[in-house]
Structure formats: structure tokens, C-alpha cells
Amino acid sequence: MLNRPPAAPRHVAIIMDGNGRWAARRGLPRSAGHKAGVDALRRAVKAAADFGVEYLTIYSFSSENWSRPAAEVSFLLDLLRRFIRQDVAELHRSGVKITVVGSRADLEPGIVSLLDDAERMTRGNSKLNLIVAFNYGSRQEIGRAVAAIARKVESGDISAADISPELISLNLDTAGIPDPDLLIRTGGEQRISNFLLWQCAYTEFVFVDDFWPDFTHEIFARALDEFRLRDRRFGGIEAQTA
Secondary structure, three states: OOOOOOOOOOEEEEEOOOHHHHHHHOOOOHHHHHHHHHHHHHHHHHHHHHHOOOEEEEEEEEOOHHHOOHHHHHHHHHHHHHHHHHHHHHHHHOOEEEEEEOOOOOOOHHHHHHHHHHHHHHOOOOOEEEEEEEEEOHHHHHHHHHHHHHHHHHHOOOOHHHOOHHHHHHOOOOOOOOOOOEEEEOOOOOOOOOOOOOOOOOOEEEEOOOOHHHOOHHHHHHHHHHHHHOOOOOOOOOOOOO
């Protein structure tokens, strides 16, 4: 009988933290850290596919990141544009499907067009589902879902008695995407910063000290190993698999 490695979590979410501190320790501008972070993202996507992860969600730009200095925000948006223009075609050839979650209401039309194009190009792929959380905040997402449900109640399409956790999930940006089994945060901080608050009700957290630009295949593997040691009971008594 073949010795097979334990199954990978179906869905891994990552908070990519530490770009600025990585750059500061090297006497470099924060922009250098963000640029190195894009290289780490490429490694993480490849590693996720290698490990058999079906869904990888990355926290690329939060709704709170707009409060950063204008020059840094501009650089981050330029990085997004370059990533989509340079990397999406390669991701498409590799069978990666891209889905973008977060509000697009106030984004520049050019950015919205790029996001739409990335989703459209890769829609038929199934090797790996890459979910990009851009202009995303979980409280804002839940607020939009509640407002959408309230409108359905007002119109008479549903009644208040129809509201359930399942209905709320169906009105989130992540509708149709399974909840994360594992959330990894780099950079040593131990919080989830308004990321997937509803979806992470029973997610396992692994916090690593390495800054995001230093994220490697080996660091990913160690996080998966730690996940496999967890006793996941989902509020019950007996452990359940991912």
C-alpha cells in the first residue's frame, strides 16, 4: 500500500504582512518590500498548487489601506496593474482561476476593467482557485450582505423568518467559496485585521514570524504540517477532517 501524505486543507487564506518591516531592516524604502512581496505571492501560488490546495485567498489590499500615504497607495495600485498585466496570462496557462472579492463601487474604472478582465480570462480554469481580496474589509462585506437581504425583505421577496446563516453566506462576496480551513499570517502579528470574519468561524490560525517577502515553499509546508496536527471538532466532540 502506498504511503500518501496527509491531505492538504481545501482552502488556505493568507494575510501577507511584513513588507514594510522587511524593507526597513534592509535600509530600503517600503516600496522595495512591496515589490519583493509580489515575488513571494508568486511562490505561494505555485506552492499551493503543488500541495494540492484547491482555494487560496490572499489579502492584497484592505479597505483601510487607503489611509496610507498617497505615494504608497499609488505604488501599490501600480503593482496591482503590473501583476495583472504580466502574471495573469501565466496564471491562466497554469490553470489558475482568479476571483476578486471586495467593493468595486469607488474604484477607478481602469482598475475595475483590469479586475474584470482577469476574472473573465481565467473563468474556465480549475487547477487552483485564487481569490484576491482587494479593497476588501470583512465588516464592510457583512454590511453589504445585510443591506442586500434587507432590500429583499422590503420588496417582499423573502420574510424576516427566512434569514439564516446560510442566506447571509449566499450574500457575501465569497458566496460559493468554501470557508477557509487554514489562515496563515506572516510578520509575527496575531490578529486577522478585518479579514474574512464571518468565514473564519472555525478556521485554524497559524501565525509565523517570517515577513511576507521571505515566504517560501518550506514555510508554507510547515504551516500545513501544523494544521494537520490540529484537532478540528467544529464545536462537537469528535475530530473532523478538513
